[in-house]
Amino acid sequence: MFGDISAIDLARFQFAFTISAHIIFPAFSIGLASFLAVLNGLWLWRRDEVYLRLFDYWKTIFAVVFGMGVVSGIVMSYQFGTNWSVFSDKTGPVLGPLMGYEVLSAFFLEAGFLGIMLFGRERVGEKLHMVATAIVAIGTLFSAFWILSVNSWMQTPQGYSINDVGQFIPEDWWAIIFNPSFPYRLVHMVLAAYLTTAFVVGAVGAWHLLRSSESRGAAIMFSMAMWMALIVTPVQIIAGDMHGVNTLEYQPAKIAAMEGHYESFPEGRAPLILFGLPDDAAGVTRYTLEIPLLGSLILTHSLDTPIKGLDAFPADERPKSAMIFWTFRIMVAIGFAMLGIGLWSAWGRWKGQLFDMPWLHRAAVLMGPFGFQAVLCGWITTEVGRQPFTVYGLLRTGESAAPLQAEAVGISLMAFIVVYFLVFGSGTFYVLRLMSKRPRDRIDIDEIGPTRTAGITPIAANPTAPHPTQGE
Amino acid sequence: MVIDLSFIWAGLIAFAVLAYVLLDGFDLGIGILFPFLKNRDERHLAMNTIAPVWDGNETWLVLGGGGLFAVFPLAYAIVMPALYPLIIAMLLGLIFRGVTFEFVHRTKRMQGFWEVGFWAGSLIATIAQGMALGALVQGIVVNGRAYGGGNWDWLTPFSGLTALAVVVGYAMLGATWLILKTEGETLVRARRFAMPLGVALVALIGLVSLATPFLRPEYLARWFGWPSGAWSAVVPILLALAIWQLWTGLRNKDHLRPFLATVAMFVLSFAGLGVSFYPNLVPPALTIADAAAPDSSLLFLLVGAVVLIPMILVYTGYSYWVFRGKVHPGDGYH
Numbered sequence: 070m071f072g073d074i075s076a077i078d079l080a081r082f083q084f085a086f087t088i089s090a091h092i093i094f095p096a097f098s099i100g101l102a103s104f105l106a107v108l109n110g111l112w113l114w115r116r117d118e119v120y121l122r123l124f125d126y127w128k129t130i131f132a133v134v135f136g137m138g139v140v141s142g143i144v145m146s147y148q149f150g151t152n153w154s155v156f157s158d159k160t161g162p163v164l165g166p167l168m169g170y171e172v173l174s175a176f177f178l179e180a181g182f183l184g185i186m187l188f189g190r191e192r193v194g195e196k197l198h199m200v201a202t203a204i205v206a207i208g209t210l211f212s213a214f215w216i217l218s219v220n221s222w223m224q225t226p227q228g229y230s231i232n233d234v235g236q237f238i239p240e241d242w243w244a245i246i247f248n249p250s251f252p253y254r255l256v257h258m259v260l261a262a263y264l265t266t267a268f269v270v271g272a273v274g275a276w277h278l279l280r281s282s283e284s285r286g287a288a289i290m291f292s293m294a295m296w297m298a299l300i301v302t303p304v305q306i307i308a309g310d311m312h313g314v315n316t317l318e319y320q321p322a323k324i325a326a327m328e329g330h331y332e333s334f335p336e337g338r339a340p341l342i343l344f345g346l347p348d349d350a351a352g353v354t355r356y357t358l359e360i361p362l363l364g365s366l367i368l369t370h371s372l373d374t375p376i377k378g379l380d381a382f383p384a385d386e387r388p389k390s391a392m393i394f395w396t397f398r399i400m401v402a403i404g405f406a407m408l409g410i411g412l413w414s415a416w417g418r419w420k421g422q423l424f425d426m427p428w429l430h431r432a433a434v435l436m437g438p439f440g441f442q443a444v445l446c447g448w449i450t451t452e453v454g455r456q457p458f459t460v461y462g463l464l465r466t467g468e469s470a471a472p473l474q475a476e477a478v479g480i481s482l483m484a485f486i487v488v489y490f491l492v493f494g495s496g497t498f499y500v501l502r503l504m505s506k507r508p509r510d511r512i513d514i515d516e517i518g519p520t521r522t523a524g525i526t527p528i529a530a531n532p533t534a535p536h537p538t539q540g541e
Numbered sequence: 542m543v544i545d546l547s548f549i550w551a552g553l554i555a556f557a558v559l560a561y562v563l564l565d566g567f568d569l570g571i572g573i574l575f576p577f578l579k580n581r582d583e584r585h586l587a588m589n590t591i592a593p594v595w596d597g598n599e600t601w602l603v604l605g606g607g608g609l610f611a612v613f614p615l616a617y618a619i620v621m622p623a624l625y626p627l628i629i630a631m632l633l634g635l636i637f638r639g640v641t642f643e644f645v646h647r648t649k650r651m652q653g654f655w656e657v658g659f660w661a662g663s664l665i666a667t668i669a670q671g672m673a674l675g676a677l678v679q680g681i682v683v684n685g686r687a688y689g690g691g692n693w694d695w696l697t698p699f700s701g702l703t704a705l706a707v708v709v710g711y712a713m714l715g716a717t718w719l720i721l722k723t724e725g726e727t728l729v730r731a732r733r734f735a736m737p738l739g740v741a742l743v744a745l746i747g748l749v750s751l752a753t754p755f756l757r758p759e760y761l762a763r764w765f766g767w768p769s770g771a772w773s774a775v776v777p778i779l780l781a782l783a784i785w786q787l788w789t790g791l792r793n794k795d796h797l798r799p800f801l802a803t804v805a806m807f808v809l810s811f812a813g814l815g816v817s818f819y820p821n822l823v824p825p826a827l828t829i830a831d832a833a834a835p836d837s838s839l840l841f842l843l844v845g846a847v848v849l850i851p852m853i854l855v856y857t858g859y860s861y862w863v864f865r866g867k868v869h870p871g872d873g874y875h
Binding site for chain 1: 619620622629636642835846853860
């Protein structure tokens with residue numbers, strides 16, 4: 070039924086598909102949870118109803134996104150066992166407890182306070198509701214901490230020994246959790262989540278500004294998002310560079326594949342291949358467009374430090390270059406496009422025209438989905454670059470899979486694809502439809518129908534509220 | 542006496558699984574009962590009784606799976622491939638039902654579709670869990686450090702029987718939860734569901750209990766041998782007490798007692814399983830000690846579990862307390 074495709078290739082594709090679908094939701098909900106906490110804080114601090122309305126606007130979107138993140142996440146926690154049982158048996162003693170801590174310290178925390186955050190403002194009062202909202206945001210960050218520690222250990226394992234049945238045995242938990250690539254990966258991913266969210270929020274704000282400049286809510290969203298774009302993007306670019314330097318130290322083969330370097334540069338002076346077509350079979354990157362010396366400057370921050378190419382590694386330990394050469398470049402290009410938007414907005418803000426720049430608004434709308442694109446490309450780069458290992462240098466992907474037949478994996482893969490496109494496709498559509506609704510600056514008293522329970526007391530419109538252009 | 546860490550963890554994992562079964566049980570049960578509710582308003586009311594808590598309820602399933610990976614990785618690596626189609630079906634069912642809590646409020650045209658999805662997803666997940674239970678009780682073939690059986694070992698008359706029992710059991714939890722959380726016409730209807738479901742549940746628990754000892758000789762010895770049989774007899778005696786409580790609760794039209802009695806029946810059935818399984822984690826041959834991760838893993842996570850699980854119970858309890866009482870039509874933020 071599945072021809073020559075092996076069970077392991079199907080299992081790899083299934084993992085790639087389900088985890089790619091999953092990461093989209095946390096990347097958004099990590100950022101959105103923090104954004105909601107900030108909005109709620111602003112509402113409590115300034116008592117300007119526009120913040121409460123913005124909170125409600127994004128809360129509804131958050132509920133849909135978070136639900137999709139939860140259900141697609143449950144799949145991940147079982148897929149290690151169903152499709153990668155040998156990996157699970159061998160790494161369980163090291164990675165399992167880290168995931169256990171993720172469940173205990175993050176998932177329960179988020180789930181326990183999510184209900185109060187979504188439904189409980191009137192029941193528990195403003196202060197406890199603020200606490201619940203902040204706890205949900207903190208929970209998403211705890212979750213990122215643990216799962217990135219897990220992933221990073223698979224990239225840069227340490228603090229373990231191997232027992233007589235081939236299991237990794239923890240020796241030093243501190244070394245395991247804070248493995249060499251973890252701090253960089255954690256910072257890079259959390260910033261990516263924040264930026265992704267900022268660009269979605271910015272796109273929604275810009276969209277409504279283009280349709281009508283009357284909405285204060287839209288102006289506030291756009292302004293906050295552009296501050297994030299201006300301040301966080303440069304930090305992210307620096308963090309990404311540091312992450313790359315770390316990867317060069319611990320996974321040089323991955324860097325060689327990302328750069329299309331099939332041959333080593335024993336005296337440094339490596340060019341930066343801007344574009345080209347890596348040919349893994351022939352071991353050469355064709356049709357290159359290069360900038361001399363810049364490769365060495367970026368990777369080693371020097372001119373003459375030797376840089377290894379893929380030829381420095383045994384043939385059966387080389388990651389393939391063809392895909393990650395491009396995913397890496399797409400991610401970097403998106404990063405610089407984000408920086409461009411941030412600078413453009415700063416110029417507009419300085420001129421006092423931030424809300425009257427239709428071309429900036431159009432560009433921001435266009436950039437809306439690209440944070441997700443960058444996150445996916447970044448993850449593909451780091452995960453495909455880890456191949457042919459699941460635990461880098463120690464456990465091969467080919468020796469990690471469950472003893473399943475291709476039919477079983479193939480059928481489940483098709484079921485996942487059908488269900489994911491139907492369910493998450495619909496969910497994405499609903500989220501976009503929610504975003505297309507114009508944010509309300511306040512709610513009039515006679516609009517409060519029976520579905521709104523008592524307690525949302527609309528405060529009188531504040532006549533002294535600043536015009537949005539006067540800064541946020 | 543030093544208690545072995547692996548046994549503490551077996552207890553904790555059992556607790557997580559039991560918590561999941563009870564909490565997501567009433568949650569899934571409402572999905573199973575969905576087509577029998579009167580109209581859309583009543584279905585949405587039923588859904589609103591669980592909307593603030595379903596996510597927390599399902600987190601116990603993640604703890605069960607993630608916990609197994611952490612402390613009994615070998616059992617995780619053997620059981621998941623053995624039950625492959627069931628686990629996949631369960632996950633897909635849970636996806637469908639989980640998203641509908643929000644989706645039904647986001648569309649008019651497709652509302653009926655997602656309501657059917659809520660019912661079908663709940664039912665499929667429940668059937669998969671019930672069959673997985675039956676397959677585990679029958680025993681799993683192990684070859685070295687991997688599953689050694691075939692693709693269809695889990696599909697037997699016995700796993701069909703356990704699936705039916707779990708479907709009826711979850712529906713009963715759902716019905717008694719509705720008795721607790723609703724009023725008026727819905728409450729009356731929920732009571733009408735609870736009577737026949739209760740009778741069917743008692744009958745199915747009886748059938749599964751009668752069949753189980755004859756699946757494997759060690760179960761028979763555990764239940765009817767001496768002296769273990771005397772201790773094991775405690776379980777059916779307490780079960781009879783719970784059934785009596787359920788009966789009086791329903792007859793007196795109590796609001797809370799039927800739910801608690803059903804919970805007690807689940808706890809006792811679960812304890813009965815524990816009696817059959819012990820000291821195996823995966824019958825017939827994988828013991829708790831064999832499957833356990835090294836002590837360094839068990840201890841590291843235990844420190845966190847001892848601190849965090851009580852906190853989880855407190856704030857989960859708090860969340861239930863916040864949303865206590867009867868749910869009225871139109872509650873919620875939609």
